[in-house]
Amino acid sequence: MIEVKNVSKSFGDHKVLDNVSAVFETGKVNLIIGASGQGKSVLAKCLVGLHEVDEGEILYDGQDFCQMSSEVRRKIRTEIGMLFQGAALFDSMTVEQNVSFPLSMFSNMSKAEMLDRTNFCLERVNLAGRNKLFPSECSGGMQKRIAIARAIAMNPKYLFCDEPNSGLDPQTSILIDALIKEITYEYNITTIVITHDMNSVIEIGDNINFIYKGQNWWHGNHKTIVSTDNKEVGDFVYASDFMKQIRTKLA
Amino acid sequence: MNRIANIGKYCLMLWVVFSKPEKFKIFRKRTFDEIQTIGINSLPIVALMSVFIGGVIALQTASNMDNPILPDYTIGYITRSSTILELSPTIISLILAGKVGSNVASEIGTMRITEQIDALEIMGVNSLSYLVLPKIVAAVIFFPILITFSMTLGIVGGWLSLIISDLSTTETYLIGIRYYFKTGDIVYALTKTIVFGFLIVSISSFYGYYAKGGSLDVGRSSTEAVVSSSVAILIANFLLTQMILL
Ligand SMILES: Nc1ncnc2c1ncn2[C@@H]1O[C@H](COP(=O)(O)OP(=O)(O)OP(=O)(O)O)[C@@H](O)[C@H]1O
Ligand SMILES: [Mg+2]
Numbered sequence: 001m002i003e004v005k006n007v008s009k010s011f012g013d014h015k016v017l018d019n020v021s022a023v024f025e026t027g028k029v030n031l032i033i034g035a036s037g038q039g040k041s042v043l044a045k046c047l048v049g050l051h052e053v054d055e056g057e058i059l060y061d062g063q064d065f066c067q068m069s070s071e072v073r074r075k076i077r078t079e080i081g082m083l084f085q086g087a088a089l090f091d092s093m094t095v096e097q098n099v100s101f102p103l104s105m106f107s108n109m110s111k112a113e114m115l116d117r118t119n120f121c122l123e124r125v126n127l128a129g130r131n132k133l134f135p136s137e138c139s140g141g142m143q144k145r146i147a148i149a150r151a152i153a154m155n156p157k158y159l160f161c162d163e164p165n166s167g168l169d170p171q172t173s174i175l176i177d178a179l180i181k182e183i184t185y186e187y188n189i190t191t192i193v194i195t196h197d198m199n200s201v202i203e204i205g206d207n208i209n210f211i212y213k214g215q216n217w218w219h220g221n222h223k224t225i226v227s228t229d230n231k232e233v234g235d236f237v238y239a240s241d242f243m244k245q246i247r248t249k250l251a
Numbered sequence: 252m253n254r255i256a257n258i259g260k261y262c263l264m265l266w267v268v269f270s271k272p273e274k275f276k277i278f279r280k281r282t283f284d285e286i287q288t289i290g291i292n293s294l295p296i297v298a299l300m301s302v303f304i305g306g307v308i309a310l311q312t313a314s315n316m317d318n319p320i321l322p323d324y325t326i327g328y329i330t331r332s333s334t335i336l337e338l339s340p341t342i343i344s345l346i347l348a349g350k351v352g353s354n355v356a357s358e359i360g361t362m363r364i365t366e367q368i369d370a371l372e373i374m375g376v377n378s379l380s381y382l383v384l385p386k387i388v389a390a391v392i393f394f395p396i397l398i399t400f401s402m403t404l405g406i407v408g409g410w411l412s413l414i415i416s417d418l419s420t421t422e423t424y425l426i427g428i429r430y431y432f433k434t435g436d437i438v439y440a441l442t443k444t445i446v447f448g449f450l451i452v453s454i455s456s457f458y459g460y461y462a463k464g465g466s467l468d469v470g471r472s473s474t475e476a477v478v479s480s481s482v483a484i485l486i487a488n489f490l491l492t493q494m495i496l497l
Contacts, residue, residue, distance in 0.1 A: 050369050077375035088366035102374045105273055154374075 001026050002047065002158065002190055007056030009039075009046055016042045018214035020056075027188045029181055029204045033195060034211035035236060040194045041085055043211065044160055047192070048080060049073055060158070078106050081156030085163050085194075087143040089135040095122070095146050096131035102154045121149040124179055126172070141168045148176065152183060159184070159191045165200060173197065177204050198237060201225065210236065226250070261457050267379045268387065268453070281385035282392075289351050289386060289452070290393030294400070296350060297343055301401040304338050305330060305408030313418040326419055327409070327427020332436070334405035340440045341488050343401045344394070344447035348480045352455040355386060356476035359459030360469035368460070383456040387449060394448030395441045402440070439495045446491060447484050454480040 002024040009017040016039040024030040032040045045051045047058055049065060058065040060076055068076070089098050100118045103109055109117065122128050125145035135143055144167060151159060161180065165173035181204045184191040195201065201208065205222035210233050212218075218230045225237060226247075238244050272278035309330045316325065359382055362368050371378040406428060413419040458476035462469050 045369075048373055050372065074375040074377065077373055080373055080375075082370070082373045084366050084370060086366055088370040090362075090367055090370070091365070104277060105374065105376055 001059075001061055002192070003057075003059040004043075004047065005057040005059070007043075007046060007053045007058065009042060009051060009053050016214055017046065017053075020211070020214070020216045022209050022216050022219065023207075024190055024192050025207055026190045027185065028206035029184050029191045029193060030207040030209070031193050031195060031201060031205045032209050032211060033201060033236070034217075035196070038211045039214050040211055041162055044082075044162055044192065044194055048077070048082060048160060078102075078154065079157040080160065081151035081154060081158070082160040083144070083147045083151045083162060083164055085166075087135075087140075087147040089143055089147055089150070091135050093134075094131065095127070095133050095135070095138070098135070098146060099149045099153050102150065106154065117153060118149075121153050122146075124152070125149045126175060141172060144168060145172070145176070148179070155187060157189060159189050161191070161193045163194055163196070165195070165197055170199070173199065174203070180204060198240075198243065201237075260461070261454070264379060264383075264457055264460065265453060267377065268383045268456075270377060270380050272380055272384060273377065277381075278385060281381070282388050285385045285389035286393050288354070289389050290397060293347060293350060293397060296346065297397050297401050298404055300343060300346055301334075301339065301404035302408035302411070304342065305334055305405030306412035308333055308338065308405075309409030309412050310416065310418070313413065313416075323419060323423045324427035324430055326413065327424040328430045329427075330409035331406055331428045331432075334409070335402050335436050335440050339398050339401040339405055340443045340447065341484065343398060344444065344451070344484055345481055347394075347397070348447075348451045348484060349477050351390070352451050352477045352480045353473045355452055355455040356459040356462075356473035357469055359383075359456055360462035360472050361466075363460060363462045364465060364469060379460065383453070383460070386452045386456060390448035390452040391445050394444045398441065398444040439491075442495065443488060443491050446487050450483045450487060451480045454483055 004020060004022045004024075007017055007020045008015065020043060032043060034040050042051060046053050047065075053066060056066075063076075065073065065076070090101065093101065096115075096118055099121055100114045103114045103117060107114070118131070119128065122130065125148050127142065127145055127149065130138070130142070130146075135146070138146065144164065148161070148164060151161070159180070164180065165176050168176060177200050180191060180193060183189060193200070193204070202222050202225075205225065208220055208222065208225055209216050210218040210225075210230075212232050218228065218233045220228060225233065228234065238247050309326055312326045312329045316323075359368075362382070368378045368382075371381060410421065410424050413424055414421065455473075455476035458472040458479070459469075462472040
């Protein structure tokens with residue numbers, strides 16, 4: 001479980017996060033949603049310590065992450081898998097080397113075991129056999145999927161995904177959502193997914209935090225989000241004409 | 252003020268760089284890769300520069316030898332001394348500051364702005380030690396080899412130019428090369444080289460690692476890396492010469 005308590009973060013005069021509190025539960029898919037530029041990525045980066053928070057606490061299973069020394073943080077981070085919004089693959093390494101990189105750094109697996117695990121992860125994102133390509137030879141969606149494979153390679157305890165299915169076609173998108181949901185339940189992971197994809201929201205949102213104006217404006221789940229009368233959430237969910245039609249049908 | 256803050260930040264960076272590598276096997280492999288990129292790939296340019304500089308030094312000395320008191324082997328003596336003491340260690344290091352420095356700064360800078368360094372950190376990797384330490388070790392090991400190679404080629408270049416333009420004979424040149432030879436000169440030159448190699452790679456890594464923004468900024472920090480490491484080489488050269496030769 002990751003708890004966020006009264007976190008604020010500014011860049012210069014620009015207050016991006018304003019007193020955000022949230023609870024991300026273990027064994028559930030926790031979503032952070034919200035419009036572009038509202039501070040979702042910044043929140044995720046604060047959670048993993050890539051940005052230092054100005055105020056507030058971040059608790060990993062009760063331990064205050066902000067107060068930890070860099071060594072202890074590093075320990076915790078070996079249990080974190082993260083998918084960056086821009087994939088952030090190592091461009092000097094092949095797909096296989098990218099996925100097996102955390103294994104080679106932190107596990108005691110033999111070469112053969114590492115290859116097995118790498119192939120397994122690549123299979124799960126539908127990229128079996130693409131081992132020898134370089135990131136620059138892969139499409140944007142493929143890079144995203146490789147990054148997901150790398151994030152899950154170490155069987156993380158905490159999984160962060162920043163827009164896992166932006167840039168993917170609807171079918172692959174559904175596949176990735178299903179994968180995230182499946183491993184979360186199977187390995188009892190604390191999963192945090194940032195998304196604006198309404199389909200994912202409805203499909204996998206066990207626990208949804210809606211970030212608006214730097215605040216945790218609303219929280220609920222995939223059932224309550226379609227029925228809430230919160231105006232900002234409604235504007236977000238029913239932005240498209242298609243969704244508006246669905247709402248009138250449902251009503 | 253900014254400059255002083257940067258020096259402080261640089262020292263702090265070195266502190267983190269020199270922590271124990273996570274896995275020795277990976278560190279060793281990365282070091283060999285870096286010896287390839289930083290060292291072996293620099294051999295052609297070093298060879299080219301050294302032969303020509305050595306050649307020109309010999310020609311210039313020969314053309315200034317009007318004084319009959321000076322023995323003919325002075326040409327060899329001066330070519331050797333200037334090559335070993337200054338041209339190879341300092342001038343070639345300055346050229347390598349351009350080549351290696353911009354390469355290192357842009358590689359690390361690109362990794363920074365594309366969040367690859369963040370990705371390393373998230374996995375729990377000490378990114379500074381992982382990225383920078385192998386480069387420093389590679390430079391400190393391989394720069395002396397490069398410079399020794401350059402000294403040899405500089406002297407060969409001098410000999411070639413004299414023979415081609417018929418200004419001296421092989422025997423006389425060899426006497427000059429051997430005349431009053433001090434091993435201390437080589438030690439001094441290679442000590443300088445190790446310091447220069449360390450400065451080039453660590454300063455360029457610093458500029459790359461703390462790059463911010465986009466590709467334009469990576470370009471800017473790689474320029475700054477080259478300028479700062481060149482200045483550092485000149486200052487270190489002055490201080491080391493004071494300390495060792497005097
Ligand atoms: N390193 C930074 N320095 C200064 N400002 C930043 C930095 N990172 C983010 N911001 C600002 O913080 C705000 C929130 O950015 P963030 O990346 O969290 O948006 P987001 O909610 O993830 O949007 P999107 O859905 O488009 O990814 C933006 O206004 C951005 O300008
Ligand atoms: Mg974002």
